[in-house]
Amino acid sequence: MEEVFRLQSWRRKEWHGSHQVEVDDFILRSYKRYPRTYVAGSGIEFTIFQCDDGQRFVASPVYDTATESDELLVAANLVVEGFADVEFLRADLLPVLKTPIKRLNWEVFPRGRVPWDRVRKELERVIEKTPPSIQPVIRARTSQVEKYGPDFAAIGRAGFYGYWVFGFTRQGLYVLESRMLDNATYVLGANWEVVSRLTKAEVINSDLAVARLVHDRSWPEKLDQVLRHVMPSKAA
Numbered sequence: 001m002e003e004v005f006r007l008q009s010w011r012r013k014e015w016h017g018s019h020q021v022e023v024d025d026f027i028l029r030s031y032k033r034y035p036r037t038y039v040a041g042s043g044i045e046f047t048i049f050q051c052d053d054g055q056r057f058v059a060s061p062v063y064d065t066a067t068e069s070d071e072l073l074v075a076a077n078l079v080v081e082g083f084a085d086v087e088f089l090r091a092d093l094l095p096v097l098k099t100p101i102k103r104l105n106w107e108v109f110p111r112g113r114v115p116w117d118r119v120r121k122e123l124e125r126v127i128e129k130t131p132p133s134i135q136p137v138i139r140a141r142t143s144q145v146e147k148y149g150p151d152f153a154a155i156g157r158a159g160f161y162g163y164w165v166f167g168f169t170r171q172g173l174y175v176l177e178s179r180m181l182d183n184a185t186y187v188l189g190a191n192w193e194v195v196s197r198l199t200k201a202e203v204i205n206s207d208l209a210v211a212r213l214v215h216d217r218s219w220p221e222k223l224d225q226v227l228r229h230v231m232p233s234k235a236a
Contacts, residue, residue, distance in 0.1 A: 001032045042074045049093075058083070062091045106154040106165070116146070119153045126155070126162055130179050138179055144220055145175050148227045173210065173227070185213040187226050 010027045013020045050056045060075040079086040127138050145166045152167030152174070167174040176186040189210040198208075213222045 002035045003030055003032055005030050042071060044071075044075050044078065046079075059089075059093075106156055119155070122155050123164060126164070126179055129162070134179075141177060141185070141215075141219070144223060145177065150175070168227070175223075175227075184215060185219070185223065187211040187213070 006029050007026055008029060009024060011022055011024050014023050044060060046058050046060055048056060048058055058079065060072075060079070063069075063072040063075070065072060076086050076088075123142060127135050130138065142164075148168070150166035150168055152165070152169050154165045154167075156163035156165075162180065163176060163178045165174050165176050172189060174188040174190075176188055187210045188208045190208045194208070211222070211226045213219055213226070
């Protein structure tokens with residue numbers, strides 16, 4: 001244990017003749033605590049650049065990886081925290097490595113015979129993050145899509161956490177669902193390779209959506225209208 005001192009304000013009463021008055025004063029208190037090591041915070045100034053094509057990006061100062069690896073790590077973590085992604089460039093803004101980046105934002109299950117026991121187990125881990133009153137609603141939506149016999153399943157990771165996809169590969173349809181009640185269900189018409197390379201915003205805002213189904217009381221009927229058209233034998 002270490003002894004430390006702290007100056008603090010203290011209001012007390014003292015006698016002034018026959019009556020008491022309140023007096024504000026400063027006192028120095030001492031107390032015991034576990035030893036602490038003070039680590040000074042890092043001050044990092046980021047710069048916003050705009051390329052000739054109009055694309056903007058946020059850049060940290062240039063760091064020497066041999067002597068400033070700790071500062072580089074802090075800057076990278078700040079960028080990830082704010083923008084969910086980070087890329088390392090040289091001082092001339094060229095890539096450090098010229099190797100193509102493959103982002104694995106989804107856990108893709110085997111095509112064809114979907115291992116539903118495993119899929120449901122993974123989905124439960126996501127659903128359990130929601131309030132108890134919402135969980136039955138999400139499970140009901142998931143079960144409704146299962147009735148149509150999807151032959152493809154993927155669960156989101158990283159920036160797509162909380163999302164999952166049920167696919168009908170022969171018809172080229174993919175149902176994008178999430179655990180957020182205020183998010184709509186998106187039925188996508190692109191092949192999976194295209195969808196998996198896009199960001200969440202690009203998926204939602206692009207023309208890939210065959211249908212956008214708002215989560216209301218008529219959601220099951222709207223879903224049936226979309227999927228029954230291509231799979232009449234699976235209609236509920």
